Amino acid sequence: MYALRDKYAIAGIGWTEFSKNSGRTVRSLASEACLKAIDDSGLKVADIDGFVSFNFNDSVPAISVATEIGVPAARYANDFLSGGNAANMIVLTAAAVIEAGLAETVLCYRAMNGRSGFRLGGGRDLSAHGITQFTAPFGWITYPQAMAMWCRRHMIEYGTNSEQLGELAVTFRSNAVNNERAMQRDPITMDDYRNSRMIVEPFRMLDICLETDGACAVLVTSAERARDLKRKPVYITGGAYGGGPNQGEDLFDAIRWPDQSHNYAKYIADDLWRSAGMGPSDIDIAQIYDCFTYSVLMQLEGLGFCKEGEGGPFVQGGRIARDGALPLNTAGGLLSEGYIHGLNHVIEAVQQLRGDAGARQVADIETCLTTAGAMTCGSAMVLRN
Amino acid sequence: MTPYNKPLPAENVETKPFWDACRQGKLSMQRCKQCGHHRFPPTFYCPKCNSPEHEWIDSKGLGSVFSWIVVRHPVPRDVYAADVPYVVALIALDEGVRIPSNIVGVEPEKVTAGMRVRVIFRQVTPEITLPLFEPVPEQQ
């Protein structure tokens, strides 16, 4: 029995504009999202006593946000040096921190000038230190190049094809059309996908997410307290974080990973479902980490929505559309809404579970799965209303 | 001639024997003295038995393509513009470890899963020699 099941809740959410060039400091973006999350919950700045965030040395420390917005006493502040794999883990950490008595009201945020500042997709340190000395000298440098190597493995093993990847890109874009936050709202067709420029085979431009400036914040407190606040609580029913053997020396490194045709998801599936007391068939909608189209397939397979290798056919035929059996990435995903390193998936989950998603609302839902991470480690949560 | 402007391996105390071997035209890897496990990339401890005792052995330099990508869009552009398209592969060496490298001497479209490849060495600066791979010619 998972000790935290439904004991903690998301009581507030906030976000900034998502853009290509914010013209602002990352700190001010973080502060804006945090202030909006506090306001959304009906609490006051003085009620906040904890912060959890993650960054690639491209954000600001939690204490600097606490300083800017005038938090009187931050009792807990944790900045994980981590990628998108942490975007759900920070929310789970907030619950654990409150359970431990280290804080009572915790803000989780991710803020970045991901397009105008430090570009995750644009390249990495070319000095080739550490594990990078075995990758960068061969021109294997960017995350699209890293993930394309994984995608090819799935194609080799299971015959996965570009039409199946395109289905994800086209479907998520159709969801973004109804999302005022989304960076890309013009509908695309499968022909647009096929004609999209090849970046690194097997990935086209439309297989790759959008580098984004912006911030998201999520306020976590006890479910008991959340029920007395302004908004309908969204309960953290279960969650898990981790990966399998040989997760590598950094996020890029999967040289020793068992096989790139599967990712972290299969290693956390048992923990996730046991913690939530549910299984895949109990999930109404899902926000799946889509830094690339392909990463969605590994997570659907790994978490048991379909068998290993069957992710390609699974996403075809309308199943993942807004009116399908398992609507995915209802805000447009990292591919079309924007890339706040996966925390924007949690914002969308909360809006959907509150019934606040406007034109893109999926009717009659009680549960939403969120995931974070694409490669050797990651995190996932089951949220409910 | 323009100076070599691509990333160069910054060797350290654990990896120096690997790059030293490349300079001598050899592809080498660690073998645990206690349990015999082959490992790459280099580490201080054996992940199987945790022994730090190891020796460097020469690979036969033969393997097969485990996965590969074709880079069409150069990043950074000024560094790789003249190289695209180029192939990066994960090569499963016959000794049981995987190593990233480039596949050269073949059109990118002709690379296939499981294709047999062999190591060649290319000196790119006076100090650094990189191990690259090319297809093993078909048996006559």
Ligand SMILES: [Zn+2]
């Ligand atoms: Zn050993």
